[in-house]
Amino acid sequence: MKKCDLCHKPDKVHYRVKSIIHKEWIFCCKECWNETSKQNNYSYGGTRKSR
Numbered sequence: 001m002k003k004c005d006l007c008h009k010p011d012k013v014h015y016r017v018k019s020i021i022h023k024e025w026i027f028c029c030k031e032c033w034n035e036t037s038k039q040n041n042y043s044y045g046g047t048r049k050s051r
């Protein structure tokens with residue numbers, strides 16, 4: 001499993017996102033995505049699944 005770029009917890013699914021705080025694309029877990037999706041300039045770039 002890959003790790004979340006924000007909380008570094010391993011998970012199977014990550015969301016590729018950017019925001020005003022994270023100007024480069026990051027991969028984050030669902031929990032962190034909940035937070036990131038509320039930030040300004042949020043954009044969603046897909047979902048990464050690992051086995």
Ligand SMILES: [Zn+2]
Nearest residue numbers: 004007029032
């Ligand atoms: Zn996370």
